[in-house]
Amino acid sequence: MEPAQLLCQFMVGVGGGMILFLMAAGVSIIVSGMNLINFVQGAFFMLGALMCYSLSQVLNFWWALLFGPLAVACVGGFAELLLRPLYRKTMLYQLLITMGLAFLIIDGMDAIWGREVKVVALPDYLNTTTPILGLDFPMYYIFIVAASGVIAAGLWLMFEKTRIGMIFRAIISNRPMVDCLGINVTLLFSIMFAFGVWLSGLAGVLMAPIIGIDPQGSMDILFSMMTVLVIGGIKSMKGAFFAALLVGVINAFGSMFLPWFYALIPAALMIIVLLIRPQGLFGEKEG
Amino acid sequence: MKGTGQVILRTVDITKDFGSLRAVDRVNLEIDEGEVRAIIGPNGAGKSTLLDIVTNRSRPTFGNSYFRGSDITNLPPFAIAAHGVGRCFQVSKLFAGLTVFENVQIACISKGRKVYNIISAGNRIFEIEVNGILDAIGMKAMAGEEAGYLSYGDQRRLEIGITLAMKPSLLLLDEPTAGVSRAEGHDLMQLIKSLAVDQNLTIVFIEHDMDMVFKYADRISVMHLGQLITTGTPDDIRGNAMVRAIYLGEQVA
Amino acid sequence: MVQRLIHNKPLAFGLSATVILTILAAFLPEHRSELITRMLIMALFATSINMQVGSAGMMPLGQAQFFGLGAYAFGLLCVKGGVPFPYGLFFALLISLFAGAMIGYLCLRGDSLTFALLHLAFNILLVSVAAKWISLTEGDQGFTGVPRPGLIPGDFGFYLFVLFVVLVCFILIWTIINSPFGKVMQGLRENEERIRFLGIDSKRFQLVVFTFSSLFASVSGILWAMMQRSVFNTYMSLILSAEGLMMCLIGGMSSFFGPSIGAAIVVIVGTIASTYTRQWQGLLGLIIIICVLGFRGGILGGKKSTIGL
Numbered sequence A: 001m002e003p004a005q006l007l008c009q010f011m012v013g014v015g016g017g018m019i020l021f022l023m024a025a026g027v028s029i030i031v032s033g034m035n036l037i038n039f040v041q042g043a044f045f046m047l048g049a050l051m052c053y054s055l056s057q058v059l060n061f062w063w064a065l066l067f068g069p070l071a072v073a074c075v076g077g078f079a080e081l082l083l084r085p086l087y088r089k090t091m092l093y094q095l096l097i098t099m100g101l102a103f104l105i106i107d108g109m110d111a112i113w114g115r116e117v118k119v120v121a122l123p124d125y126l127n128t129t130t131p132i133l134g135l136d137f138p139m140y141y142i143f144i145v146a147a148s149g150v151i152a153a154g155l156w157l158m159f160e161k162t163r164i165g166m167i168f169r170a171i172i173s174n175r176p177m178v179d180c181l182g183i184n185v186t187l188l189f190s191i192m193f194a195f196g197v198w199l200s201g202l203a204g205v206l207m208a209p210i211i212g213i214d215p216q217g218s219m220d221i222l223f224s225m226m227t228v229l230v231i232g233g234i235k236s237m238k239g240a241f242f243a244a245l246l247v248g249v250i251n252a253f254g255s256m257f258l259p260w261f262y263a264l265i266p267a268a269l270m271i272i273v274l275l276i277r278p279q280g281l282f283g284e285k286e287g
Numbered sequence B: 001m002k003g004t005g006q007v008i009l010r011t012v013d014i015t016k017d018f019g020s021l022r023a024v025d026r027v028n029l030e031i032d033e034g035e036v037r038a039i040i041g042p043n044g045a046g047k048s049t050l051l052d053i054v055t056n057r058s059r060p061t062f063g064n065s066y067f068r069g070s071d072i073t074n075l076p077p078f079a080i081a082a083h084g085v086g087r088c089f090q091v092s093k094l095f096a097g098l099t100v101f102e103n104v105q106i107a108c109i110s111k112g113r114k115v116y117n118i119i120s121a122g123n124r125i126f127e128i129e130v131n132g133i134l135d136a137i138g139m140k141a142m143a144g145e146e147a148g149y150l151s152y153g154d155q156r157r158l159e160i161g162i163t164l165a166m167k168p169s170l171l172l173l174d175e176p177t178a179g180v181s182r183a184e185g186h187d188l189m190q191l192i193k194s195l196a197v198d199q200n201l202t203i204v205f206i207e208h209d210m211d212m213v214f215k216y217a218d219r220i221s222v223m224h225l226g227q228l229i230t231t232g233t234p235d236d237i238r239g240n241a242m243v244r245a246i247y248l249g250e251q252v253a
Numbered sequence C: 001m002v003q004r005l006i007h008n009k010p011l012a013f014g015l016s017a018t019v020i021l022t023i024l025a026a027f028l029p030e031h032r033s034e035l036i037t038r039m040l041i042m043a044l045f046a047t048s049i050n051m052q053v054g055s056a057g058m059m060p061l062g063q064a065q066f067f068g069l070g071a072y073a074f075g076l077l078c079v080k081g082g083v084p085f086p087y088g089l090f091f092a093l094l095i096s097l098f099a100g101a102m103i104g105y106l107c108l109r110g111d112s113l114t115f116a117l118l119h120l121a122f123n124i125l126l127v128s129v130a131a132k133w134i135s136l137t138e139g140d141q142g143f144t145g146v147p148r149p150g151l152i153p154g155d156f157g158f159y160l161f162v163l164f165v166v167l168v169c170f171i172l173i174w175t176i177i178n179s180p181f182g183k184v185m186q187g188l189r190e191n192e193e194r195i196r197f198l199g200i201d202s203k204r205f206q207l208v209v210f211t212f213s214s215l216f217a218s219v220s221g222i223l224w225a226m227m228q229r230s231v232f233n234t235y236m237s238l239i240l241s242a243e244g245l246m247m248c249l250i251g252g253m254s255s256f257f258g259p260s261i262g263a264a265i266v267v268i269v270g271t272i273a274s275t276y277t278r279q280w281q282g283l284l285g286l287i288i289i290i291c292v293l294g295f296r297g298g299i300l301g302g303k304k305s306t307i308g309l
Helices: A003-034 A041-058 A061-086 A091-113 A139-161 A163-173 A175-180 A185-207 A215-232 A237-257 A262-276 B047-054 B077-083 B100-111 B127-136 B152-165 B182-199 B210-216 B234-239 B241-246 C002-007 C009-027 C030-053 C064-080 C085-107 C112-132 C154-177 C180-190 C192-196 C202-228 C238-251 C258-276 C280-293
Strands: A129-132 A135-138 B007-018 B021-032 B036-040 B062-067 B085-088 B170-174 B202-206 B219-224 B227-232
Touching: A003 A041, A003 A139, A003 A185, A003 A215, A003 A237, A041 A061, A041 A091, A041 A185, A041 A215, A061 A091, A061 A185, A061 C280, A091 A215, A091 C238, A091 C280, A135 A139, A139 A163, A139 A185, A139 A237, A163 A175, A163 A185, A175 A185, A215 A237, A215 A262, A215 C112, A215 C238, A237 A262, A262 C112, B007 B047, B007 B202, B021 B047, B021 B202, B036 B047, B036 B210, B047 B062, B047 B170, B047 B202, B077 B085, B077 C192, B085 B152, B100 B127, B100 B152, B100 C180, B127 B152, B152 B182, B170 B182, B182 B202, B182 B210, B210 B234, B219 B234, B219 B241, B227 B234, B227 B241, C009 C030, C009 C154, C030 C154, C030 C202, C030 C238, C030 C258, C064 C085, C064 C112, C064 C202, C064 C238, C085 C112, C085 C202, C112 C238, C154 C180, C154 C202, C180 C192, C180 C202, C192 C202, C238 C258, C238 C280, C258 C280
Parallel strands: B021 B227, B036 B202, B036 B219, B085 B170, B170 B202
Antiparallel strands: A129 A135, B007 B021, B007 B062, B219 B227
């Protein structure tokens, strides 16, 4: 095992982790902000991917990147209207209605786009490879990792440095209080929700060229996102970030050393974290 | 109503810190078997927290509690309850969606050790015992009502009934007469006291209404800012200058 | 005795349904009676889920894992182990019992949200194991050759067997729910803390409920394997877990036969819709949304008692 190979695999892991974070960020916002366990975001991710496919056929990749997530966010907005009566109900109802929504959207995508293999046409300069440490890294891969980094930084900036970010954080930590402050929480929830969906849609658009676009795979994607969130701590974006990196690296090394076993690692990690530290690595114990 | 002289509940240096706030400060309490003890003190004195710690609803920062001599500090709440410590809460903890009858019945099922009985018919089990208790608390006519729809005073009575079904030796009550009319409050306290006599219960109750305190307690313990200031008979407490100073400005009936 | 029977609504419903179903199956063409068989097995599956839902704080998000476990245990013992039918059945149940107790113990270590997530996580884990452990489970291919009971031959005979087993299970579940144990279950659903202050170890109690519930889910899985004569890893799928929960919701979680009715609806919709469109799961999703937003408690829902019909 050469050190260069190990380092390479580590970078693949970090890259993979960044991508996982990208996918998980949207879920994280919605779950933290709204205490809404939400099974529909895998579907939004896949919808983003499909939007990318269609839009990049009609226009080009960059327009897809711009409009795709917005389109998904619109669908998300409609969905939120459906979910509104449920914010005070028990979790089981939330779970089930988001599942129902997921089923509906997944089959909707199936009906509209069909099941043939879809390939997204990338602009040429993204479709090349570049040698790093003796291995050919696909340029697009680097693009995605960079994009994730930018988004992660942007999110951090937004939450820590802007007013709306501060309000979001307040809602996450104590919603009824924010209600009392005269802020229109209902409107903000809708914005938060749309933003979360937008992020997942964006992740879908970005990932479209390199994953198999398959509506039926939405739930699997959701579960890997959930694993990351549980490990990091459900209400913690920072936790999601580091957990994503952790899972990415473990997956990368796992696939190298334990190919049979490594598919089990995320679920096993999730179980271990839930048993030992249920609030997640970065989460806070409630009460 | 004097006790047998045995100490039924003892706390040793019980202390609870919430961060830098010391809610309960080295409380050493001794309750004699059979007595009726009131714990009084201004708001924030740590009375409810003390009861929480004794029943292990909340863990003490340090200190120990002993029930009949055995250390119950680290026992889970259900074990402490099974030892014979009953608790009524400020906000009644009932089975809101079940009937009055069923509420008491479940307590009887637990006491009668039939919790894991999956074979017998559950509807009428312990009917006699349940009716006995409903009679004692005067709620027989309401047996079929849903507990969640009862008036506040009735809910408190029901909670007393549920707790008594467990035949506890020690009953801890958190402001039993808060929120009900004076007359209802006296009814409740008389009920509790007569049941205590019947079943040789020891009673510890937190109370703000001094009428109730002086009328029904054998002894009174005063807490302030987490500390146990003094314990004495109603006359002792009435004449105690420090206690009066603590309560200066408060309504004493 | 007969008087009591007539006045006992759910019992009367159950018995008459059984009689009607038996007669129907005798006279219906084969694929229709297979439909009823599916409905029966899924009714048992959904009812097993509802045992936990009615028992405070337990949301079994991954019940399909026990459905699949039962199927795999039975299938592997009989097909790969060459074990004769009755022993295969017995040991499959034993294995399911232990698995249920172990997984339940771990799931109950934290609070109710942790329970739900752990239940789901175990489901995900077991699905991966089933998919990857190809030497044991044949992975995505699955395996065939699962035996049916030899006593009464033919499809009608198998149907009667399923009916009998499901009936026995329903009677057992009914007995449990209407026993003192069942009363405590209701109390636990209403106020877990009060249960603890009545001297009851709520975690241990929940473990017992969980074990029963998982065992009945495993039974339904075994029956399904027999019906399909094969075992695939889709038997453990998260989609099936979700469908199980949906059956409970659609039919009503606060009544005994609610989940069964939900199961019947889901199976019928699935069977009919899948002949017309590939997107029948979407239709299911739509039904769920309507049910959650529209009815407050499902078709039979409303009154909280699990004892009424």
